[in-house]
Amino acid sequence: GAGVSQSPSNKVTEKGKDVELRCDPISGHTALYWYRQRLGQGLEFLIYFQGNSAPDKSGLPSDRFSAERTGESVSTLTIQRTQQEDSAVYLCASSLSGTNPDTQYFGPGTRLTVL
Amino acid sequence: ILNVEQSPQSLHVQEGDSTNFTCSFPSSNFYALHWYRWETAKSPEALFVMTLNGDEKKKGRISATLNTKEGYSYLYIKGSQPEDSATYLCAFFLSNFNKFYFGSGTKLNVKP
Numbered sequence: 001g002a003g004v005s006q007s008p009s010n011k012v013t014e015k016g017k018d019v020e021l022r023c024d025p026i027s028g029h030t031a032l033y034w035y036r037q038r039l040g041q042g043l044e045f046l047i048y049f050q051g052n053s054a055p056d057k058s059g060l061p062s063d064r065f066s067a068e069r070t071g072e073s074v075s076t077l078t079i080q081r082t083q084q085e086d087s088a089v090y091l092c093a094s095s096l097s098g099t100n101p102d103t104q105y106f107g108p109g110t111r112l113t114v115l
Numbered sequence: 116i117l118n119v120e121q122s123p124q125s126l127h128v129q130e131g132d133s134t135n136f137t138c139s140f141p142s143s144n145f146y147a148l149h150w151y152r153w154e155t156a157k158s159p160e161a162l163f164v165m166t167l168n169g170d171e172k173k174k175g176r177i178s179a180t181l182n183t184k185e186g187y188s189y190l191y192i193k194g195s196q197p198e199d200s201a202t203y204l205c206a207f208f209l210s211n212f213n214k215f216y217f218g219s220g221t222k223l224n225v226k227p
Binding site: 003004033035041042043044045048056058059091093101102103104105106107108109 | 146147149151157158159160161164204206208214215216217218219220
């Protein structure tokens, strides 16, 4: 079956603009994670969705960042008023169940460049 | 802040060399440790899921061990090949929180 997909694959934007990143998880996966990797750094947890539970937003770096998920399907990560430090690869991952630490399946990522 | 540390940060070896690197994590409230391989321009792919102290997992030339009491896991690659070049990530799953804490990775470069 299809893996995790993300769009766009690349996004170049100007400082101050809003951007929306999309993730389509594997069908049937209840858990969905967003991460980012800034240049030279490790994977940084942003937000976690598990079924219909309230999302764990503890990794969101500022109130400019928000994310939504429709049921157990598509998720969008929105960054408002982008800053240059938001430039990173944004990765989405899904797993069968988040409460059991199942293998995460990653999407190809969205490379965001803020000029 | 929970620290998951990987060492070394980068490694350059010749084809045929065997190598290993380390992932260190808090030993309390351990639930699981995952290893992922992340090749350039691709998505991270799972290598191993490890849950029990003393676990040893193997996939081809790659193997991993786990010591939950002292808080470390080793990844070994026997007879490295250029296609092994990638960043190897470990991710620690804490039983109290439903999320993974990733290390910053070990970047392996295998020269032909």
